[in-house]
Amino acid sequence: xxxxxxxxxxxxxxxxxxxxxxxxxxxxxxxxxxxxxxxxxxxxxxxxxxxxxxxxxxxxxxxxxxxxxxxxxxxxxxxxxxxxxxxxxxxxxxxxxxxxxxxxxxxxxxxxxxxxxxxxxxxxxxxxxxxxxxxxxxxxxxxxxxxxxxxxxxxxxxxxxxxxxxxxxxxxxxxxxxxxxxxxxxxxxxxxxxxxxxxxxxxxxxxxxxxxxxxxxxxxxxxxxxxxxxxxxxxxxxxxxxxxxxxxxxxxxxxxxxxxxxxxxxxxxxxxxxxxxxxxxxxxxxxxxxxxxxxxxxxxxxxxxxxxxxxxxxxxxxxxxxxxxxxxxxxxxxxxxxxxxxxxxxxxxxxxxxxxxxxxxxxxxxxxxxxxxxxxxxxxxxxxxxxxxxxxxxxxxxxxxxxxxxxxxxxxxxxxxxxxxxxxxxxxxxxxxxxxxxxxxxxxxxxxxxxxxxxxxxxxxxxxxxxxxxxxxxxxxxxxxxxxx
Amino acid sequence: xxxxxxxxxxxxxxxxxxxxxxxxxxxxxxxxxxxxxxxxxxxxxxxx
Numbered sequence: 113x114x115x116x117x118x119x120x121x122x123x124x125x126x127x128x129x130x131x132x133x134x135x136x137x138x139x140x141x142x143x144x145x146x147x148x149x150x151x152x153x154x155x156x157x158x159x160x161x162x163x164x165x166x167x168x169x170x171x172x173x174x175x176x177x178x179x180x181x182x183x184x185x186x187x188x189x190x191x192x193x194x195x196x197x198x199x200x201x202x203x204x205x206x207x208x209x210x211x212x213x214x215x216x217x218x219x220x221x222x223x224x225x226x227x228x229x230x231x232x233x234x235x236x237x238x239x240x241x242x243x244x245x246x247x248x249x250x251x252x253x254x255x256x257x258x259x260x261x262x263x264x265x266x267x268x269x270x271x272x273x274x275x276x277x278x279x280x281x282x283x284x285x286x287x288x289x290x291x292x293x294x295x296x297x298x299x300x301x302x303x304x305x306x307x308x309x310x311x312x313x314x315x316x317x318x319x320x321x322x323x324x325x326x327x328x329x330x331x332x333x334x335x336x337x338x339x340x341x342x343x344x345x346x347x348x349x350x351x352x353x354x355x356x357x358x359x360x361x362x363x364x365x366x367x368x369x370x371x372x373x374x375x376x377x378x379x380x381x382x383x384x385x386x387x388x389x390x391x392x393x394x395x396x397x398x399x400x401x402x403x404x405x406x407x408x409x410x411x412x413x414x415x416x417x418x419x420x421x422x423x424x425x426x427x428x429x430x431x432x433x434x435x436x437x438x439x440x441x442x443x444x445x446x447x448x449x450x451x452x453x454x455x456x457x458x459x460x461x462x463x464x465x466x467x468x469x470x471x472x473x474x475x476x477x478x479x480x481x482x483x484x485x486x487x488x489x490x491x492x493x494x495x496x497x498x499x500x501x502x503x504x505x506x507x508x509x510x511x512x513x514x515x516x517x518x519x520x521x522x523x524x525x526x527x528x529x530x531x532x533x534x535x536x537x538x539x540x541x542x543x544x545x546x547x548x549x550x551x552x553x554x555x556x557x558x559x560x561x562x563x564x565x566x567x568x569x570x571x572x573x574x575x576x577x578x579x580x581x582x583x584x585x586x587x588x589x590x591x592x593x594x595x596x597x
Numbered sequence: 598x599x600x601x602x603x604x605x606x607x608x609x610x611x612x613x614x615x616x617x618x619x620x621x622x623x624x625x626x627x628x629x630x631x632x633x634x635x636x637x638x639x640x641x642x643x644x645x
Contacts, residue, residue, distance in 0.1 A: 323637040333627050
């Protein structure tokens with residue numbers, strides 16, 4: 113959630129700088145990481161979701177479309193949250209199974225400066241049902257709802273925006289079908305920063321996942337309601353830029369010239385280019401002026417991505433919400449830990465049954481190696497989490513303890529992470545070398561992995577968490593001294 | 598007197614609404630800022 117306070121700061125900064133009317137929109141997949149959550153993760157994930165909504169309320173969001181991941185804690189949870197949100201949750205195609213009425217607001221109209229802007233939300237449709245038997249809900253394909261809705265809004269609005277949880281292919285089909293949807297903002301799994309793509313008369317925009325960026329556009333919307341297709345505006349800007357360069361070169365030549373330049377071929381070429389560019393610029397400016405006069409001037413945009421870098425300033429009120437949310441998550445984890453301890457007699461939750469033994473067992477035979485390891489950050493990984501008050505946060509824990517992701521991250525066992533014995537409360541030997549119980553008993557080297565594969569490291573050293581991680585370089589920093597045995 | 602004041606208020610509000618509604622069709626252009634985001638969940642930061 114850390115990026116939210118930085119995003120809030122940038123939003124205010126840009127709004128203040130430009131002093132223009134604005135809209136703040138989100139295309140969904142806002143609250144949860146997956147379509148389904150295991151019961152153990154649900155409590156903490158819900159608290160985080162509430163914190164995100166509180167932050168969005170403060171940031172002045174206008175609308176968010178319902179993404180399929182936003183339904184992970186159940187339809188009723190999202191409906192409760194929607195009722196308490198200051199922004200509007202939009203979905204035109206998430207409807208009641210019994211009577212086909214929308215379960216969320218399908219669309220809204222906002223006055224932005226002199227414009228009436230229509231905004232529609234779409235939830236991802238892939239044909240599968242993600243609802244419980246007792247939930248009266250179904251997602252219908254966009255073809256069933258958009259034609260009527262777009263026709264209605266197009267007659268009332270100057271600009272029409274679709275927030276779509278569908279993939280690029282479906283959004284391109286939508287763009288091809290409706291020339292009066294002018295902007296499509298999409299949320300798709302694995303999304304990354306992409307310059308807005310013009311399809312038919314729709315700009316399709318998206319930014320990278322995990323809230324690492326804020327996208328914004330400065331839009332000049334014209335009565336023509338069409339995006340610049342001739343490229344005249346861009347061409348004009350390029351020609352002006354080229355002309356600046358030519359004029360600069362001409363001036364430098366004239367300053368340095370010892371004699372008359374009339375006989376200098378390169379100088380004459382530059383003069384000829386300058387004249388050509390000037391006449392082309394005048395023609396383009398006339399063309400654009402005529403288009404504008406006739407109401408046919410194309411609309412234009414400038415797109416920007418702001419990386420929400422860790423060093424950027426935070427908006428204090430949103431930062432306060434983020435910190436309070438993290439505290440609530442940790443507190444919930446602490447209560448879960450007490451419950452896990454109470455039921456820890458279940459064999460599937462007993463950590464020794466997962467094959468681990470703890471780093472102290474390794475010390476007996478590998479003293480130099482464990483002494484070296486104790487000086488690395490891996491040894492204090494859990495401690496550093498505790499110092500941040502996040503040692504019960506199930507989002508953080510998997511990368512700060514000795515455990516196997518496949519056993520502890522997914523399924524009902526995830527909460528077992530909350531009650532690990534002290535011997536496993538660090539990124540210990542067995543994270544890199546694999547569970548060591550068999551090796552400790554048999555002392556066979558075949559029962560242990562000598563060097564961790566890159567796949568093990570990048571479970572935690574992802575590009576999001578560790579941008580500078582380089583397996584070949586970093587493996588040397590944690591490589592244990594050679595064994596004497 | 599009271600009726601006249603009410604009528605005046607109604608008239609003024611109608612004029613104001615007309616001015617507001619008419620301006621895009623008159624000026625023919627509008628600059629605006631559009632902030633957008635997607636797939637926000639999963640925002641990461643150092644846990645500890």
